[in-house]
Amino acid sequence: MRTIQFREALREAMSEEMRRDERVFLMGEEVAEYNGAYKVSQGMLDEFGPKRVIDTPIAELGFAGIGVGAAMNGLRPIIEFMTFNFSLVAIDQVINSAAKMYSMSGGQYSVPIVFRGPTGNAGMLGAQHSQNFENWYANTPGLKVVVPSNPYDAKGLLKAAIRDNDPVIFMESEVMYGDKGEVPEGEYLLPIGVANTVRTGTDVTIVSFGKILKVAQEAAEVLAKDGIQAEVIDLRSVRPIDYAAIINSVKKTNRLVVVEEAWPLASISGEITYHVQRHAFDYLDAPVIRITSEDVPLPYAPTLIEAILPNVAKTVEAIKAVCYVK
Missing domain, CATH: 3.40.50.920 (Rossmann fold)
Known part of the structure; x- marks a missing residue:
């Protein structure tokens, strides 16, 4: 198997799923023109264009809500938070809309959306940018919460998350994006919920x-x-x-x-x-x-x-x- 970086594994997962399914798109701060704050989406704007790789204002509540609405209407958004610390601004959409819509609609509306980005500390970034919210989101019925530890798992789990019909919180780490690991050439998925x-x-x-x-x-x-x-x-x-x-x-x-x-x-x-x-x-x-x-x-x-x-x-x-x- 070839050895690639954690960020490259995530990019491959998103790109493969966007080629496979035209309903999948990526939205977030600096994901397009800047190639991603951590270069996870590097080159994706060139391949998929500005309608599917979308830069947003610094307005997490707004673009998270757009993503939820898009998912309810048949699309499969990937919403990138530059850090999950910023997801607190959008937490109403994540908790009260994405997580609850399937139940509150009696199964009429699925919300196939992935919220992804870095979690936890990454060195000397101060208290507001160094928090872990895995347990917060895991406390919410209706959400799935994935925290991969290596490039192989990152790719297989992200592909599974994108195909999942439930909202998935996908948490990475800024200090892992450069980590290298073996990842197969061919397609593979890893089931969510299996240790x-x-x-x-x-x-x-x-x-x-x-x-x-x-x-x-x-x-x-x-x-x-x-x-x-x-x-x-x-x-x-x-x-x-x-x-x-x-x-x-x-x-x-x-x-x-x-x-x-x-x-x-x-x-x-x-x-x-x-x-x-x-x-x-x-x-x-x-x-x-x-x-x-x-x-x-x-x-x-x-x-x-x-x-x-x-x-x-x-x-x-x-x-x-x-x-x-x-």
Whole structure:
């Protein structure tokens, strides 16, 4: 297989689906003339023209609403937020229109729309541009929420999201766009809601998703040197969550650590912890530990960012704790 960047995998997914289905179009800030704020849509304006790759004003509520209306009338929009921090301006359209329209219309209106863009921190960008909203959107019935961790998954999941008849929140990361990975030449789709076991082990289960999966994988490598074999599960999507994959793994390893970037209250890790204690309590040999960001707005200073976010050292410490290893 060839090796391509994360941004290229996303571009291929969108372009292939736009060639396949003329109802698909891309709309957002700087997606056309500027080739995308992170060059995800580079060259797409030249191929598809300004009617299908559409630059918008800085008006997220407005163009999100246009996308919802277009989806209700038979089109399949991809709405790009320059960052999901800006999606808060459009959240009424996402939550009260896109997510609820199928139910409120008694199944008469589907809303096949993808809202995509970067989530979480990307370094020294300040508190207003460094937030995680995966758990916010995952709390909304009617939405699907996908958070890929690598180029292969990004392409397969985005193609599936574009073809899905439900609204999909597709969350990426600014610091992953340059990541490289193997991606097949031919077409493939990945089902939304199926987790991926990226590393097998017998001593402890580590669950994560998105760019923080790298932290989990690095921690597993460190622990292997100490004889602790960690099983690492990439959720891929946080609504729906593949609870069966997690519970089956915990039944084998008897221990669980969940690592995510969001704040602790009402987090994905808290939800997973509940389900594991509910359905695999008798298999646990230690209390579940979760690692999240500290419960504060993310500072600007890099030293404070490092102190607040999940990292390899915190993950290794947690895993040794559940394994009762000093």
